[in-house]
Amino acid sequence: MKRHRANPVVIGGFVVAALAILAVALMALPGLHWFKRPERVVMFFSGSVFGLQKGAPVVFRGVRIGDVTDISVHYDSTRDSFAIPVVAQLDADAVRGLDGRMGNDDIAHALPTLIARGLSAQLGTQSLVTGQLYVDLDFRTKPRGTLHGGYKGDATEIPTSATAFQALKNQLESVDLRKILDDLSQIAASAKSLVAAPELKQGMQDFAATAAHARRLAAELDRRAVPLTRGAESALASVDRAGGKVSTAADKLGDGADKAGALLDPKGAVVRDLQHAMNELAQASSALRDAADTDGPLLQQTERTLRELSQAARTLRQLARSLDAQPQQLLLGRQPDDGLPATTPASAKNRAEDRVQEPAR
Template sequence: MATKTKKSMIGAFVLGAVALGVGAVIVFGSGMFFTTKYAFIMFFENSVSGLQVGAPVLFRGVPIGMVTDISIDANTESLHFYIPVKVEIESGKVRVTVDRKAQKEQTLLEARKEPPEAFLGKLIERGLRAQLVTQSFVTGQLAVALDIMPDTQARLVGDSPLPEIPTVPSTFEKLTQTLTRLPLETLVDRLTAAVEGIDRLINSPQIQALPAKMDTTLAVGTDLLRDIQGKIGPLAANLDEAVKSYAELAKGLDTRTAGLSTAAGKTLANLDATLKEGSAALGSIQKLTRSDSPTVTDLQGTLREISAAARSLRALADYLERHPEALIQGKGNRR
């Protein structure tokens, strides 16, 4: 029995030494033991359910520290409760490149060469705020997120010796506040009234009778289409006959116009021959009579009238050639 006890103790000591060795390698190898840390405090007014000691502190998603303590403070006079959350932030997480060729870097606080409290005050003036964010929707664990929010108000409680970082409500808290301000009862009443109105409309006798009326309307429309289709056939046949009749009439007019044009041409030819003969006769008579005799004067007037008649016949022939339908319809007013 003593031998077994000694073996168990030796095994426990060995496991403890191994664990201490691994822890030392992790701590000293990562440099956390030599890293300068600064403690800050934040005051949250609402529930921090899901936030635990050891939760990360993030700056725009990059871990820069962790939560070290969570408690509750109460005001004895107003009975107002605050939840102070203490955090530790590592100074070497935000670095500044001093010499790019030599790859020499410094922390932002070393480059500023000013106390942490003064540097924190300038960051708060530029909009540094703390906010609770969800790490995992499955587990509901929270983290503290730091970011520059210049459009938010810096709310400081100022009841702690540690430097304080102002807080702002989380996205879920803002949504909750918005929903709280909404007139939910009025909205629900209006929604209920709207649903009841829709139900009354759907179950009304007019809506119930609508399908039957639609069937009747469709039946009437079908009969009307059939009547129209029955009348379109004869109408199309009559239209074809009218087109054929108009074509035949046009052919007859063309034939008549051609004959009229031929007759008018012959008449004009005869008139030209008569004019030539009259001119020859006038020349002969002028040789026999004097120019101031009554016979010559009368003959010249007659020839002028014959010329005017010839021009009128020529104009008539030209008009009938352009408008042959005038033989049937008359001259009338034409544009």
């Protein structure tokens, strides 16, 4: 029997083709980075991560930038609580893209910078049917993510924040439903005792009596409303007439004010006449002051007249005394001075009084 020897070229080609197929398959597998250096990160979740599996995607606003590589349980004895550390590998190029430094090969500074800007992780649902979860990275400042710490490894920790559903669930879990039910039971018991109290029944009876009285009062007011309405209408008519009279008086007063304003106009004839009269009065007052002056001619003439009147009065008094002493002078005429009788004390007294009453020259 003749044996055929294997062709080395065929065998070598087969091996090369197999290696090529294997390389393509390895590169096509998701979540494996054969020619890229990944960035290890860890995220601590406090709630349930049921549905999150190894190989689950890590996305940033819908773009896949890494995969979950490990999920474990961590007990913190200082806080007496459990946390779920989720380790993932991020694509170095994607991390540099988030930082905006595509040309920098060292990405050690990229994640701390992004975390300082508010980068945090949340759990998202891939499918409502299967319940599979994924890790969602984004910049969140309200509320900011929290760091757990205490991871034993060379991974950078990314803060985590609870979703809206998880926050609501935590709030509901923190509510003491038993206490709320007890309070509601006490309120219901208090309401029941209040409704069954005799004071409430008496109050209802009083309210019914008050309502009946109010109805009677309303009927009485309705009965008396017609006269009151008529009286109000007549009063309103009287007020209207009085208002008309007041308006007429106001018009007349306005006309009088206009006339008074015209009379008191500084450029009017009345004001000019009053000003002219005041000027003449001022001139007369000045002339009167000049005439009343002690050194004025009028006062000197008055003094001379008074002196002459005084002398005439003295002469008449002397004539009267002479006639009193010698009445015969009217018939015989005046006797010489030698023939006159001696001066009596009365006549001497009269002459002294005349001298006293004579004004000083």
